[in-house]
Amino acid sequence: MMSPAHYLFLSLALFLIGCVGVVTRRNVIVVLMSIELILNAVNINLVMFSRVFGDVAGQVFALFIIADAAAEAAVGLGIIIAFFRNRETVMTDEMDLLKW
């Protein structure tokens, strides 16, 4: 494997790109996808350290994160569909009411 620094920089890059996506994009679907990207950046770190320390626990956590990402995607997309059904939009700045 490469040195841990390589992986740290890779994951940092992905994390920041994800953050920019979350903040700048107006489409909720893209925002959700950016969040998935952030989770993946974290996963890279976890797996890398699991390899470095020779402890498989890091991979176990990465597994949990993937499960969590699946749950999040399912609920998030469900909300998007429900929202789209009512408002015919998936733009964040038009989601300005808690209830109607």
Added chain:
Amino acid sequence: MADRVQDDVIRQQQETLLGADELVLNMGPQHPSTHGVLRVKLKLDGERVRGTECVIGYLHRGVEKIAENRTYQQFAPYVDRMDYVAAVSNGLGYCEAVEKLLSVEAPDRAKVIRTILTELQRIASHLLWLGTHALDIGALTPLFYCMREREEILKIFEKYCGARLTTHAFRIGGLQYESYDGFEQDVGRFCNDFERRIQEYVDLLTGNSIWIGRTRNVGVLNAADCIALGATGPILRAAGVKWDLRKAQPYAAYERYQFEIPVGTNGDTYDRYMVRMEEMRQSRLICLQAIENIPAGAIMGKVGKVIKPVPGEVYHSIEAPKGILGYYIVSDGTTQPYRVRIRPPSFVNLQALDKMIRGHLVADVVAVIGTLDIVLGEVDR
């Protein structure tokens, strides 16, 4: 009425899957399962059909108008081009209508041969329907079996009159051709084989749970709706109405033969399938009875070379494979009809399409178009 339609539209809009606009799917005029150049506009909500609109006329040739500029004999081949998979039946209806106008009757021998050929044509038409209907629902194999049997019938036609599809088999007043040597044997051999062959279709389809699932309760049209929409033929009988012109107003030689009118109960696609299958069996029985005893004698009645009916009008209808086929002919005393109006079964039955598929899925659309058994040549004329 208008209010109800408007409410319908509004409700449809509210009901769509995600509140987005309906998906309008243009099925046809070039689509593998619209059986020709039928175009159906489907308003879809997901895969569910919320409304349909039939666009017809792509095959319009003005058959009725052509009739006004042809003599009575000259027009006879044109009717073959309407329902081109059941040309013999079309010809029978037209010839009998003109005979009625002329008040002549075909000789017995001609009537019996007409009956045999028409019943063979009914089997051929139903076979083509069965094959394509099964293909629409995704069963590939029955089509080829059906074509195999239909080929035998077409060979008989070819031997009889030289043509296979648009036969022009009959003439006004009787027949032009005497039946060929071995005609009875050919028909008899076909009928004997056919019993075994029809069992093959039954084995492939009737008990198949996918087939039942695709056809049961799909495209239901009950008796009241059938009558209101003017649907006739197997569609009407599948809804449980025992109405068959061969029994109700016997023409040709039908009153001489024993046969049953099969009827269904639910009026769904499966019932129509069963009714048509049974009709093929009954047609086979009629043919078998008829070849037993073909009366000898002339084949042409007393009709002159120039047909010039007295002024008047006549309506004559027969039970074509697809339903009631009617000819309304007005004569002004010349050699050419003043007006011919044709009541084609496919055209009238097609009305029921919207009623039958509303609320069903896209896949059912092709099943229902198949079960209507339309021929666009006849719808558009």
Added chain:
Amino acid sequence: MLDSIVFYFFAGIAVLSAALMVTRRNVMHSAVFLVTTLLSIAGIFLQLRAEFLFVTQIIVYVGGIMVLFIFVIMLVRLDVPLHQMRFRFQRLVALLVAFALGVEVLVILLLARKLPGAGLFVQSTAPVSKLPPNSEELSRTLFSNYLLPFEIASVLLLVAMVGAVVMAKGRKRADES
């Protein structure tokens, strides 16, 4: 040698397509680029000898989650985003924030003396040939030390499933019930 080629290959694709994902206007293109990113991250996992995670990443992320995303994108059938990025200002702020965050993390990493990794507490990494079979090892750990979290995760997934169904199903249509 081979190792570094593999790493740079996957890392390059991952970063490039992640950047494209964030900047493409067409949502479907974004999704496709995210799929590419996820696949190359799976490649990184493989390079780190985490075979099971590699396969999980492909099956769950690409085969499951992304298919769900694409499905939703097709369902909501948006016309091309008309006034995407209405506030140019926001993009600037975002870049600034990201830059600040990046600098912050970098500083922390650099504060750990020299380059990161070198300054971290690292035992000597086991050579590839000495690694225990990955999926066996992983499942042993998962089903012994982390059994309770595993069960909790399964409950979480169940809750999410029910929640998603409830959310997406919507109100029952009055005339059909």
Added chain:
Amino acid sequence: MSPTTQAVLQFLQAYWVELVCGVVIVAAVPLVAGYAVLVERKLMADMQARLGPMRVGPHGLLQPIADAVKLLIKEDIIPRDADMLIFWFAPVISMVAALTSMGALYFGPAFRVANDINVGILFVVGVSSLGFLGIILGGWASNSHYSILGAVRSTAQLISYETAGGLAMVSALLLAGTFKIRAIVEVQSQNQVWFIFLAPVGFFMYLVASIAETNRAPFDLPEAESELVAGYMTEYSGFRWALYFLGEYANMIVVASVATTLFLGGWLRPFSNVRWLSWLDFSPVLVLVALGVYCLYRAGKQPVKVQSGFMWAVALGCFAVAALFLTPWIFSPLRFALPGLNGAFWFLLKVSAYIYMFMWLRFTLPRYRFDQLMHLGWYILIPLAIVNVFSVGLALLLEMEFGWNRWLALIVTTILTLGVAAYLVHLNDKRGAAASAAVVASDSYAG
């Protein structure tokens, strides 16, 4: 010699077997897929009382090549409003996914690309399922209503039947206790029984799910030629279309190989542990010789000289391959190649049998409707697959913890599973009757 060249040489030295096998797979799969199409058309013709392709080459044997040439030189049409990038790329995804997943397969004990990877079978399944992305994206990018309906159907079908298929595989994986492909077959060899006999319900469910995964009739709803014209492929033509087609057939080979590995004993000969049936090892040679003799017999009956010449060539080819199979028996230093050759023969034979099953079903059954497909997946297959996993686990528990006879335990639990299956079917029938009474069924995408 520069260090780079040295590194490349080292790499080649270490991985030449893998590279050769990989190249063989990439080169052979399109050809095999082309001939699978021919075989399918011939079989269909035979079942439908007709002849099938007869014009190009004797008995249409050169038809696939003619088709390939036609597709290559066909005009390439791209709809005006299509999403160019994805439209170009989607068929490639389909094809590449299927080919990549073959990398982890063992076609016989010796012929493989990746050396027994730790998660072999998961890799194959996971990567081959990526092919669906090609279908979905292609359908979306075509910007046509038929295509998008096909793509949506495909997505829903994928999600439903991947689950069922995966759970069906678990029953065999429980028995094998490993993901490694080679090890799975070796376990079957040690147990002296194929897993199809230990987990028949699992095999049957995998069969159904794999038909659905490869979009074959009666589950071919994404393309459904009589409803959606050609579904996701409606706007595709020429070689892009051919790539989809190749992807579909390559995928069929993949699922058949997975089923063969998991349930049908991989490259093992039937009764591989029965001594007096060892003569079965000669069957590749026997089959090839018989095929060659048949070709010679047909060669005399060909109407055209070129055709009979071609038949002769095929016959001689068969004899040559038979001789190849026979050499290790005669020439003992080559004896080591024998298991590999025989293994490949049996493996491919089983794969062909499995694919024949697909074709047979396609010509026999009508197509399911979308809601029926979903009902079958979610109300019958998935619950049954879960029960099946439980019951196989229970059988293993009974065997290991309570010392039951393995066969007794498996028979008891299989009966249990079948009982549940019967109950599920009964429930579904009742639900179907209730739903059809209301005529309009519930929303088909609610799942």
